[in-house]
Amino acid sequence: QVHLVESGGGSVQAGGSLTLSCVVSGNTPSGNCMGWFRQAPGKGREAVAAIGTDESSTYYAEFVKGRFTVSKDAASNTLFLQMSNLKPEDSAMYYCAASDGVTWSGSTNIWTFASVYKYWGQGTQVTVSS
Numbered sequence: 001q002v003h004l005v006e007s008g009g010g011s012v013q014a015g016g017s018l019t020l021s022c023v024v025s026g027n028t029p030s031g032n033c034m035g036w037f038r039q040a041p042g043k044g045r046e047a048v049a050a051i052g053t054d055e056s057s058t059y060y061a062e063f064v065k066g067r068f069t070v071s072k073d074a075a076s077n078t079l080f081l082q083m084s085n086l087k088p089e090d091s092a093m094y095y096c097a098a099s100d101g102v103t104w105s106g107s108t109n110i111w112t113f114a115s116v117y118k119y120w121g122q123g124t125q126v127t128v129s130s
Contacts, residue, residue: 002026002119004096009124016086016128022079022096022121029119031103035059035111036070036081038092038126048094049081050111053103059111064090086128093123 008020020036035050049070050059058070069082079096097117104110 002029004119004121006096006121006124009126011127012086014087014128014130017084018126020081020094020124024077029098029100031099031101033099033103034079035097037095037097040092045114047112052105054105057105088128088130091126091128093125095123096121
């Protein structure tokens with residue numbers, strides 16, 4: 001079994017920063033590919049960022065490029081999402097997810113599909129006030 005636990009959410013003012021963490025415990029998913037999604041009330045879940053098989057392969061949704069950075073620390077099995085210049089529209093529940101056997105690298109949008117992820121965390125709330 002694989003467990004994902006997010007932390008680091010909170011309430012900030014517009015322009016502020018937060019860093020989300022996602023600790024992976026239990027069995028190690030195959031492929032090393034993970035991502036962050038978010039879901040605001042009344043909206044669908046959308047892909048935010050992801051990291052590929054090669055941890056230097058990172059992917060971002062257009063609406064967070066230049067503001068968010070995804071990274072992974074293999075030693076602690078932790079996925080991070082550094083968020084800066086936050087906007088009210090970034091307010092949402094943020095989820096980390098891990099694939100198992102589905103991998104990606106290079107130019108691809110496969111990471112944006114929730115269906116390729118097998119394991120999901122419970123989420124951490126981010127609220128940005130104007």
